[in-house]
Amino acid sequence: MVYCGLGWCADRAASLEEAAGAAMHGSGWKDSVPVSKRPGSGNAAESRRKRPPEVETFLIKFPELRHNRIRIPSRQPSDVRRAALRQAAVEQGQRRCNNRLLALHVGALEEWSRRAVSRRALTIVEEGSYYVTVAYQFPHFQTKVAASSPLVTSLQLILCYKTFVIGNELIIVFQLLSPGEIILSEEPYVSVPNNSSVKSRCDWCFTSSNIKRCSSCHVVWYCGSACQKFDWKLHRLECQLLAQLDKNRLRSLTPSIRLMVKLYLRKKLEAEKVIPTTVTDNYNMVKNLVSHITEVGETQLVMYAQMANLVNIILQWCDLNIKEIAENFSKLACNAHTICDSELIPLGTGLYPIISIINHSCNPNSVLVFEGRMATVRAMQHIPKGSEVLISYIETAGSTMTRQKALKEQYFFTCGCSRCIKLGQSDDITESAVLEGYGCKNQTCDGYLLRDPESKGFICQQCGLVRGIEEILEIVDEEKVMSEKASLALSSGHANKALGMYLMVEKLQVKVYHSSSIKLMRTRETLLKMLMEMQDWKKALTYCRLTIPVYERVYPPIHPLRGLQYYTCGKLNWFLGYTNEAVKSLTQAVDVLRITHGTTSPFMKELLGKLEEARAEASYKLLSMDLNNGSTYL
Numbered sequence: 020m021v022y023c024g025l026g027w028c029a030d031r032a033a034s035l036e037e038a039a040g041a042a043m044h045g046s047g048w049k050d051s052v053p054v055s056k057r058p059g060s061g062n063a064a065e066s067r068r069k070r071p072p073e074v075e076t077f078l079i080k081f082p083e084l085r086h087n088r089i090r091i092p093s094r095q096p097s098d099v100r101r102a103a104l105r106q107a108a109v110e111q112g113q114r115r116c117n118n119r120l121l122a123l124h125v126g127a128l129e130e131w132s133r134r135a136v137s138r139r140a141l142t143i144v145e146e147g148s149y150y151v152t153v154a155y156q157f158p159h160f161q162t163k164v165a166a167s168s169p170l171v172t173s174l175q176l177i178l179c180y181k182t183f184v185i186g187n188e189l190i191i192v193f194q195l196l197s198p199g200e201i202i203l204s205e206e207p208y209v210s211v212p213n214n215s216s217v218k219s220r221c222d223w224c225f226t227s228s229n230i231k232r233c234s235s236c237h238v239v240w241y242c243g244s245a246c247q248k249f250d251w252k253l254h255r256l257e258c259q260l261l262a263q264l265d266k267n268r269l270r271s272l273t274p275s276i277r278l279m280v281k282l283y284l285r286k287k288l289e290a291e292k293v294i295p296t297t298v299t300d301n302y303n304m305v306k307n308l309v310s311h312i313t314e315v316g317e318t319q320l321v322m323y324a325q326m327a328n329l330v331n332i333i334l335q336w337c338d339l340n341i342k343e344i345a346e347n348f349s350k351l352a353c354n355a356h357t358i359c360d361s362e363l364i365p366l367g368t369g370l371y372p373i374i375s376i377i378n379h380s381c382n383p384n385s386v387l388v389f390e391g392r393m394a395t396v397r398a399m400q401h402i403p404k405g406s407e408v409l410i411s412y413i414e415t416a417g418s419t420m421t422r423q424k425a426l427k428e429q430y431f432f433t434c435g436c437s438r439c440i441k442l443g444q445s446d447d448i449t450e451s452a453v454l455e456g457y458g459c460k461n462q463t464c465d466g467y468l469l470r471d472p473e474s475k476g477f478i479c480q481q482c483g484l485v486r487g488i489e490e491i492l493e494i495v496d497e498e499k500v501m502s503e504k505a506s507l508a509l510s511s512g513h514a515n516k517a518l519g520m521y522l523m524v525e526k527l528q529v530k531v532y533h534s535s536s537i538k539l540m541r542t543r544e545t546l547l548k549m550l551m552e553m554q555d556w557k558k559a560l561t562y563c564r565l566t567i568p569v570y571e572r573v574y575p576p577i578h579p580l581r582g583l584q585y586y587t588c589g590k591l592n593w594f595l596g597y598t599n600e601a602v603k604s605l606t607q608a609v610d611v612l613r614i615t616h617g618t619t620s621p622f623m624k625e626l627l628g629k630l631e632e633a634r635a636e637a638s639y640k641l642l643s644m645d646l647n648n649g650s651t652y653l
Contacts, residue, residue, distance in 0.1 A: 092220055097405045185291030196402040198577065199614040202385060208305060209253075209281040210358060211274045214240070223250045224391050225358065225366040236261035239267065256284045260333050271329060274368055278355070279330050279347060281341075282370070305371035310349040311431040323348040332340075344576070353430055358389050361622030362583055369394070380409035380436040381422050386579060386615050397615060399577045416537055416573035416580075418451035452480075454573065460486045460535035467533050491531055498527040502542075509549075518549050540569040547587075560591040582611030586626060598637040605630040 169347025196202065212220035220227050223246035230240040233247075236258045241247040247254070257280060264272070286302045288294040296302075315323070327344035354375040358367045371394050374387065386399050387410050396410065413425045419442045426434050433439075441447040452467040459466040459479040476487045487551045505520035521542060528539045543562045550559035567584060574581040589604030609630055616623050 026107060044276060105485055110153075155425045195404050196398040198398055198400055199617065201617070202396045202408055203373065204393055205371045205373050206300075207358075207371055207392055207394070208300065209278055209285055210367055210369035210392055211277045211281065212240075212367035213274055213365060220366060221246050222254070223247070225360075233258060238272065252288060253281060253284055256288070260335075264333065268329070268332070275348070275351065276326060276329055276333070278351060278368055278370070279326070279344065280333055282347065283330070283334060283336075283344075299373055302643075305347075305350070305370065308350045308354045308372060310346045311353055312346045312349045314431045315349055319349075320345070356387070356394065358392065358394075360389070361616060361620060363579060377408055377410050378432060379412040379426065379430070379432075379612055381411060381413075381415050381419075381434055381438040382436050382575075383409045383415075384412045385410050387578065390620050395617075397617065399575075399614060416454070416540075418455050419447050420451065421455065453533050453535050454537050456533060456536075457486070457491055457531055458536070460484055460490075465534055494527055494531040498524060498531065502528065509545075514549060514553065518546070518553070521546050521549070535569050535572050537573070538571075540566055540573075556591055556595055560588070560595060561592055563588045577611055577614050579612065579615040582608050582615060585611065589633070590629070593633050593636075598633060598640055601633045602630070602637050605633055 065493070068257055134135075157277050210408075212222060212225050214220060218227055219230060219240045221230050221242040224242060226242050228242065230242045231541065233239045233241065233254070238261045239254060239258070241250070257277075260280065261272075262267075282305065285294060289296050289302055312320075323345040324341065326348055327341045330344050331341055351448050354372075355368050355370050356374065358369045359365050364391075369392060374394055374606075375395060377385070377387075377396065384398065384402050384406070385396050385408050387394060389395070396408065402408070412420060413551050414432055416424065419439055423433060423439060423442070426432060440586050448469070449467070452469055457477055459468065459482060461479070461482060461484055463486070464479060464482045465480040468477035468486060470478055470601050471478040471485060476485050477491065478485050501520060501524050505517050505524055508520055509517035525542050526547065528536065528542055532539050538563045543566050547559055547562040547566065550556075550562065564586070567588060570581050570584045584609035585604050589601050592598075592604055593601035605626070609626060612623060612626065618624075619629070
């Protein structure tokens with residue numbers, strides 16, 4: 020059953036036939052035809068093969084949301100059903116939908132009249148004149164949603180799925196979700212890999228193995244004919260454009276430029292009906308995304324204008340609007356997602372319009388992960404019925420001030436989540452001092468420092484030792500200079516030199532920062548990565564173990580980064596023969612990652628296989644020791 024508070028606009032009923040015809044246009048059928056001339060009026064056998072879902076369209080008005088229930092009759096002759104629904108709506112009767120309901124569209128006539136009938140339920144809740152399209156055909160489709168719910172009344176767009184409702188402002192669930200349960204999955208509207216002169220990836224699946232360059236444009240790579248075929252409708256046009264560019268402009272072809280070019284090419288192909296559309300997969304979903312263009316700084320606006328001009332040169336379309344392209348770049352900055360592999364290594368960039376609707380929290384109840392190009396949102400905890408789905412837009416390991424600054428600079432809003440509302444409170448001050456402040460001068464004390472206004476220094480909150488500001492600033496300046504040198508050496512390919520410098524940076528940071536400092540943790544992460552690349556496994560394990568306590572402090576128990584760090588520690592332990600420690604770390608990794616990543620991906624299957632092997636090896640070693648000690652086993 021589908022419930023929605025609707026008010027009926029009886030004086031607009033004369034336009035029903037025009038609205039119905041408009042709703043049919045672009046809905047997947049070959050031609051836009053009046054309701055009376057739809058397929059099915061001719062030969063019976065031909066009707067069974069070609070007959071589309073039956074569609075009814077009604078004009079309505081929303082003076083206010085009311086608990087009106089209008090009955091939609093079961094399958095009857097079209098005109099009888101239409102008349103019955105009109106009468107029931109005018110009389111404000113009870114509305115009930117049988118299990119043959121396929122989709123319900125309510126939208127502004129100017130914007131929505133040409134949209135396709137979807138295999139999802141769709142309503143628009145907004146004041147003004149609207150039409151409703153009701154399609155019947157598939158008995159298996161059922162959904163429930165109360166539009167009079169307090170969480171729904173402010174929405175403009177609601178897409179009703181099996182377990183959740185999508186609005187243009189938020190996504191809520193209407194059944195209890197368990198940790199690890201998939202909330203939604205979405206393929207990108209457009210996507211591009213992060214290709215470089217060092218490493219290239221397949222434009223469709225993002226793999227870097229067995230790839231070949233397109234023989235025509237020499238820009239795009241594919242791993243095989245299958246991926247090339249999937250991408251051909253779009254790349255056919257892009258290839259012609261890229262092949263015409265000179266070398267100078269090709270050097271300016273960043274992933275962001277390519278993403279925008281592909282966005283406009285897909286829009287063109289949708290208009291020409293080369294690429295089919297649905298309610299959740301069409302350019303209008305991108306058009307409705309927020310751009311924050313009025314809040315963008317002047318320097319950024321100039322950059323967007325320059326990028327828009329390059330897109331205009333590449334496309335060479337006479338009707339392109341440079342201002343619109345620049346605004347779309349602002350939309351990408353706020354809404355595009357970095358596509359990562361299972362170990363959260365960046366692979367490319369994609370635009371996911373539905374997932375972009377999900378709001379941010381520094382204490383999220385859901386997580387976004389990727390399997391190839393497919394983006395999947397999973398519950399990280401129990402999400403009660405009627406709760407909003409929330410993910411994190413930024414790195415949550417940091418103080419409230421740092422998180423707020425990052426959100427304001429990139430996404431133009433101030434977070435009011437359960438963590439951010441504590442800004443300035445004692446717990447927040449303590450967290451900031453530990454994560455981003457200084458540590459006690461006494462190396463045996465693990466206290467954090469706060470500014471002492473009387474002594475013009477910092478005082479340890481655990482042992483009371485005062486530390487001078489001059490001493491701290493001297494070490495901080497030295498550490499900053501050394502960090503810049505180390506980063507430059509690493510980017511230049513001087514790995515051994517960079518390693519020595521980062522070890523000096525770590526030594527300085529240990530002197531001045533708290534043991535749980537984010538800066539110190541990041542430096543140790545860099546050292547861990549470098550040592551693993553150099554195959555110095557013992558030192559790598561040492562640094563991995565040093566990061567674990569900080570990860571456990573800054574990330575919640577169920578978080579992909581925490582699980583992946585357990586996984587790294589488990590692999591190093593197993594490789595060095597520390598089987599029991601490997602079993603412990605890999606078990607911790609599985610407990611976290613089976614919720615954030617699921618259990619069916621190749622990465623998780625490999626992890627589960629490693630855990631089973633480690634357990635078998637640990638059991639064998641234990642059995643061997645007992646046998647050597649003379650133990651008897653039955």
